[in-house]
Structures are given as structure tokens and as C-alpha cells.
Amino acid sequence: MSLKISRKYVPLTATFVVFVVLFGIASLRYEGFASAAVVVELFSENAFLGICALGMTLVILSGGIDLSVGSVVGFTSTFVATMIMEYAWHPINAWAVALVLGTVFGAGMGCLIHFYKLPAFLVTLGGLFFARGMAYAVNRESLGINHDLYNGLASANIPLGGGLSLSLTASLFIAFFVLTFYIGRYTKFGRNVYAIGGDEDSALLMGLPVGRTKIGVYAFSGFCSAAAGIVMTLYTWSGNPLNGVALELDAIAVVVVGGTLLTGGVGFVAGTLLGVLIYGTIQQAIYFDGNLSSSLTSVAIGVLLLIFILLQKAIVSKGEEA
Amino acid sequence: MKQSLKSSSSLIWPLAGLGLLLLFNAVFNPSFFSISIVDGNLYGNLIDIFRNGSITMILALGMCLVIATGGVDLSVGTIMAITGAVVAIIYQSDPDTSLFVALLVALGVAGVAGALNGALVAYARIQPIIATLILMVTGRGIASFITGEKQIAVENDAFGYLGTGHLIALPFSMVLVFLLYGLMVLGVRKTPVALFIEATGDNEDAAHFSGVNSKMIKLLVYLVCGLFAGLAGLVETSNIANSDPSQLGIYRELDAIFAVVVGGTALSGGRFSLIGAIIGALLLQTLTTTLYSYGVDSALSPIPKAVLIVTVCLLRSDRFRKQFTSLYARKNVA
Known part of the structure; x- marks a missing residue:
């Protein structure tokens, strides 16, 4: 009876067990919960959160944190909606500019963090303020999007058979997952991220490009947040400067529940996907129940966050003893 | 002597910023300084700065101690929301609840929240950013769960005095800040x-071996920070006579952290300046009030705030200073 799991995989395994248990309980309690439709719904419902969380995963793996993601989502959704509706831009141009802005914004924060050794949480808090203010500077009000391309994309679903189809936002989430998974696992950049998160000084002494990697990580997070903002416009057909308030907290929570250590260096992109699914399952279960208040989602995720942080702490201190 | 010299020099920047803002107003908008007396109470922009800034000042006083131990408390904004929700539900269930009971219960909840943060940091040894993040994630959910996911109007004369009353011609919240500062x-x-x-913040192990119960100190500073956040939440709820769990105290933790950092307390801990935290909060509020008086949209006020914050951080960065001075030196040579 020696089921040995490498210490590295304990948080990931725990995440998987939590997901299966939660989904199992919800399926037993609520009729019709254990259906493919609900699983598909988990993906499209949480696509923007998931995409933010993927970018956040790399940031946290590198030992940093990015608190600006929610505001960047809000800015991007407002920017895209305003450019399309008030300035008659083609959506593709608006998307391209928004993605560039998000990436440059992230890279700028990364530069401040790397070159001037400023604490990441402080710089990205500044970023949170700045992007939210800029969202209001672009447009004060929620703005609906009415464009042929958006109307066309609404029906651009990928059929899965059995009357099911994967919405565009869900497929974008999966595409981003594959991209981030590839970056984290198979690229030099990804290995550098892990190395820097593990021990920045050692990484520097080994001659790894610490600066380029750190800036790149924040740029990627900015890119993901901008993409999440675009996904939000595709999902809601509108842009609102209030979009994504406190989204950064959910994104961080999902990453940690997904088994990534907040101290950096240890974790998996796949864990974040599981974290998003856990978040979605809690949300759907509360929705299915009908009697539970939706504010319990954040309470439940907070409790999970606490349990996972204590679990991580136990694993890390056990590792130190060994 | 050396210590006091050091701490006074770190106050120069925020004081200079404050002076510059006031000078700007003195030149371009002299009416900024006018103070009028209505019903024996003082009114005017300068009084408003103290009144509106009182929330940030109260938070900054508590945050200052936490940062001095090398920690940070991200949950003060949500603790404000929770206490606001608690007091709203108390008055909703019984409008005649005595002020003493209402304050005691609400501050008790805030104290528990603060102690929880403290326990996670001191005894579970979790990094402060992460430990307080848990309450930051959960707190708004708890607050809206308490109020039943809606805003609740809080109309009680005795309670209203906290945020809107006057004492010896000054807003009560301003007097409260002075009292807390004195305390x-x-x-x-x-x-x-x-x-x-300061010993705990400077080197926890050394403090421990010198006989300082650094764990208890940490627990206490988070407890005090939680209590102050609760008090700030009560003043805000009283001021707007309404408790909105999704909005009350939102982003306040940032204001508080910035007030403390601007006021010369380093995020690395080990030293703190209470008067610096007050000055930092005044600087932020003067900036906001100045923008209002020029008709700048309140929704845009985060932008100058962000710029101020990053600038202050840059001014404190050794590397930036070096680059800046070498740039200046090169110019002189050329």
C-alpha cells in the first residue's frame, strides 16, 4: 500500500481530489448537475477569469504578484466597446490595439519592478488604480456593442456532438490554456520563470536572463488580461469601466487553489485550470440550489484558499525538515 | 538623536509635496483656504480635507504598526465593509439599540477579524500579503451575506454623530483622529x-532571542489594525448613513498603505512614523480635494493617485536616485 506521490505533486493532487469531490457532491444533490452541458458551461462562464488566472500563474510562479488584472480587464472592455461604437473602428483593429496596450502596460510594470527593485504588489496596485482611472477616462458608462462581426461570432460555436457546442469564449480559454501550458512546460522562458521563482539570486548566478524573464512575465499577464477583457466583450456584448472589479482576487485565489505556491517556483498551469473549474463548480452549485446566496461563492473560495495555504505551508515546512 | 534626525528627514518629501499642493492652490485658487462658520461650526476646503481624510488617517495609524513589523494588511477595506454590514443589521433589527452596544458588537467583529489575520501571520507563519488576502477575498462575500446582498440605510441620530457630528466647532471624525493619534x-x-x-520588524529572530515576544506583538498589531479598520468603517457608514457591502471601503487598503509609505515608513519594516502616516493621508486627501475643487471627475482621481504612488516609490529607490543624480551630473559636465 505504498501510493507514493512526489511532494511536488501533492497540492495538484489535492486540487484534483477537491474538484472531483465537489463535483460529485453537487451531482448527487442537484438533479441534472452531472451533465456535459454543465461542464461546458464551466468553461464559457469563467473564460475571462480563467485567462487572467493563466497569466497570473506565470507571475506567481516567478515569485511575483499582479494586482492590476481586474482593472486591465475593465479598461480593455471599455476601450474596445468605445472604439467600435463611437469611433467606428473595426473590432479586429480595436482588439489588436487593446492587446498591445495591455502587453505594454504589463511590461512597463515589469520594468519598474525589475529595474528599480520596487515591490511587485505596490507597483501593480498603482497599476490597478491607473488602469481603472483610464477606463473611466475612456468612457464613463456601460456601452453595448452592435457590430456585424460580433453578431457573426455569437454563432461561431464548435459543435461537440450530442447537441452540445463549445462557445467561442470557451474555446479561447482552452486555446490560452494550451498556450500557457506550452510556455510553462516546454520553453526556455518557462523554465527560467520556475528558476527565478525558486531562487532569484541563484538564477542570476547561473546566468539566466532574470530581467528579461521578469518583464516578460508581467507583459504576458497584461496580454492575458487584455485578452480576458476582449473575451468579456464577446460574452456580454458590451464594455463597462466597472468590469472586473476585484477580479484579481479571484484570479489569485484560483491559482493558489490550483496548487501553485505563492512563494513562487512550484506549481502547474494545469492546476490553474482545475482551480477555475472548482470555482465554477461552486458557482454553479449555488446557482442550482437557488436558495443559497451568491455571495457565498467568494466565502467558499476564501475558505478553500485558507485550507490550501495552510496545506502548502505544511508541505513546505515538512520539506525543510527533511 | 540620530534616530530623530533620520525620521525627520524622511518627512521632508511628504511635507514638501503637501506644501507644493497648498502653494498651488494659494496661487490659482485662493478661495481654497476660506473657512466659514455656520451654526458655530467650521466649514471649508481645509476642514473637508481633515473630515474626508479622517478615514484614511484612522486606517493609516493602524496600518503603520503592521508595516513597522514588516507586514502589510490588505484586508482593512473589507473589514470596513464587514463592520458596516454588522452595524447596519443591528440597527435594522432594533432601531433603538444603544450606541454603546452597537459599537461594541461591530468593533468586536472587527477585532476578531484582525486577530485572525494576526494569528495566521504570527502563529501559522504565513506571509502577511497572503494571510490578509484570504480575508480580502472572503470579506465582501461575508459582508453581503450579512446584509442579505443589499444596501441597508443606517439612520440613527446617535450613530450618525460619528461621521457627521461636530465637537468644539470641528467635525467629530477629525477630533476622533486627534484622539486616536494621541492615544x-x-x-x-x-x-x-x-x-x-521595531525590533520585530527589523529582525524577528534577534528580537525573539532578546526576549521580545514577537509573535504576540505581531498578533497585537494586526488586532489593532483590525479595530482601527472597524472604526473607520463605522465612521464611513455613519457619514453616508448607508451600508453597501460591495462598495464600502473599496480600495481603502491601498490609500492606507500609500499614506504610510509616503509618510516615511519603509515597507521592509523596522521603523515607523505615526505623524508621517497622518501627513501621508493628508497629502492624498489634499490631492483629491484639489482635483475636486478644479472639477476633475472623481472617477479619474485614481490616475494622479497611481502616478503619485509610483513616483514616491521611485524616489525611494536607490537605483533611481543614482540614475537621476548621474544624469544631473552629466548635464553639469556638458
């Missing part, structure tokens, strides 16, 4: 507690 100076700064806090 902190006498109870912390002038006692060995300040030394214990």
Missing part, C-alpha cells in the same frame, strides 16, 4: 511597545 503616541510611541514593534 497611539502615548500608548505605543512613548512606551517600550514601539521598541518591541
